[in-house]
Amino acid sequence: MLLAPFDAPGSFFRGNLHTHSDMSDGALPPAEVCRRYKAQGYDFISLTDHFVGRWGYPITDTSAFRDDDFTTLLGIEMHSGAQKNGELWHLLAVGVPADFAPSNSPDFRPVADQESGPEIAERARQAGAFVAIAHPQWSGLTEEDARSISAAHAVEVYNHGSHTLADRGTGMPILDLLLSEGRALTLIATDDSHFKGPDAFGGWVMVKAKANTPGDLLTALKSGQFYSSQGPEIHGIWYEGDRVRVSCSAASQVIVQAHNNASDVVTGDSLTDATIALGRMTHSPWLRVTVIDAAGKRAWSNPIWPAQL
Template sequence: MPTRFFTAPGQFYRGNLHTHSTRSDGALEPDQVCQRYQDAGYDFISLTDHFLGQYGYPITDTSEFRNNGFTTLHGVELHCSAMDNGDMWHVVAVGLPEDFTPPDVPHFRYFDSSETITDLTNRAADAGAFIAIAHPHWSGLTEADARRIPAAHAVEIYNHGCAIENDRGDGLLSWDHMLNEGRRLTCIATDDAHFHTPDYFGGWVMVKAAENTPEALLAALRAGTFYSSTGPEIHDIRLTRLTVEVDCSKVQTITVVGKGIAASTLRGKDMTTGSIALDRFAVSPWIRVMVIDDAGKRAWSNPIWLDH
C-alpha cells in the first residue's frame, strides 16, 4: 500500500468499524451507541449488527445520527457456516447498502447454509462493501479458511472485545500468513463493542480522507489510506532505497516486520522519529511498521509492498 497519503491533502478521521446495538446482541440503542462514540472523540463509526434472521437481518439506518462533527457508515456482521472448525463465519461488511439481499442464516446455532462464505462475501463486495475478516484468533481461522474469502479487503488484527474477554483479540499471525501468500490485505483495529462489558474505545482506525463523509471514508478504506491503533499515532512513513523512516507520537519501540522471520527493531526513550535499514528485507515482498508506547499500546501500518 502507498505511504504518500500521510502527507497528502486531507485529514485523519478516527473511527470504529465493528460495533453492536440492541438491533442484535448489544446493550445500547443505536442512537446511544453513536452518541457514546461521538462523546469519546470519534469522528465516525459503523454499526455492524449481526446479520441473522433472529434479529431480522438488520442494516440499521444511522444517517439521522450524523452531524457536522460525526458520521456513520452502514454495515453488518455477516454470518454463514461453517469454518474448518465447525463454527460460524464472522465477517464485517462496512458500507453495505440497505437493500442487500440477506442470506438464509436464521440463527447462531449450527446449520447447513445454502450460500457459501465465498459467494456471500463476493456479493457484499460487489454491492460496494469493505470486507474485513473478523477476530481470526477468536474464530479459530485456518489458512484454508482465509483462502475462501478472496473478496476480503482487510483482516481484523486487533479486536478489543475479544482481547479483554478471552485474550483472543489478536489477528497478526493470520494476516502475516495471508501477506506471505501474496494477498494485499490491509489491517484494522476495532472494538467489537457490545457495551455489556468495557469492550469499547480500545482499538480504532485513523483514516486519511478529503472529508468526513461515508463516501470519502469508504473510498479511503478501499485505497488503504489509513492505519490502525490502540493508542499511538503514526505521522509519516517514508521509504527510501535503503531505509524506512517513521515519524510518530512518543514511543519506546519502532519495529519493521517482513516475510518469514525478517524483522528489525529500534528502541529508545520517547522516540518521535526513527530510521531502520532495509537490508534484512532484501527478499521480502512486503514490510509493515508497528510502534509501541510506554503503556504497551500499539499502532500498525498497512503493508508496504516493495515489488523488488
C-alpha cells in the first residue's frame, strides 16, 4: 500500500514555514526575504514575524510577492503565557487570517492577564491556521508543556537557526513522546531564518498539493500531505503489514522508528530503495521513516498509524 502523501493527487511543493523579516527582528525587508527564497528554488514560504506589541503585532502582508511560480501563506510566531521554565511560549500559526486579534503580549516577557500558550494555540487553530510547536529544545520545553498544546497540528523537529546558532535544533524527543501517548501529530523542518547568521535554506517541507496556492497548501499541511527534509528526497513509502519499503534519493541509511526504543535500519552506498522488516515493530501504534544521505542530511516522513490503514 502506497502511503500519504505519495498516493495523493497533485505535485510536491517546497516551502519554509518559519521565517522573519525586518517587520520584527529579521535583518531583511519582506520583499527581499521572498526574493531570496524564490531564488533558492522554493515554491512558497510563510513569513512568521513575532506577534508581539514591540513591533505592533505584525501579520506581514506578503501577497504582493506571489506570482505564477511562488506563493506565500500569512503567518505569525505567537508569544503569550509562560512555559514551566518561565520563558514565553513560541508557537507557529501558518495560514492565519489577516485580522487575527492580538494577544496581550507587549514584548518577550510574560505578563499578567495574557492568554496562555494553549489558549492562543487553540484560538489560532479555530481561526483556520496550521499550528506548530516551535523549537522545543531551544525553548527548554518540558513534557508537561508539550502535552498542554492540544491544538497543535505539528511539532518542529528541526529548526535550522536553532541548530546552527545554538546547537539546540531538535524536537524529535518531544514528538516521539507525544506520539507514544497517542497524539496524532505531524512533524516539520524549518529555518527560523533572520538572515543575521547561517540560518537559512537548511530545513523545509515538501507538500503534496493540487496546486501551489495558499488554500491548497494549507489544506495539505493540515491533512499531513507532506514530508520534511534537510536535503534528501523521499519518493514513496509502502506499508506491507510486516515490512515497510522506502524509495528515495541516494542515501546511506534508511531507518524505521517505532514506539519506545524500537527501530531498524538498512545501510549501504547510494541506497535508493530499501525494505525493512518490522519484526517487533509490527504491533507499534505508530511508525516513522528517516532517510540519511552520505553527508548526514536527513529527510523525515510523517507518522504512519497502521491501525488506520
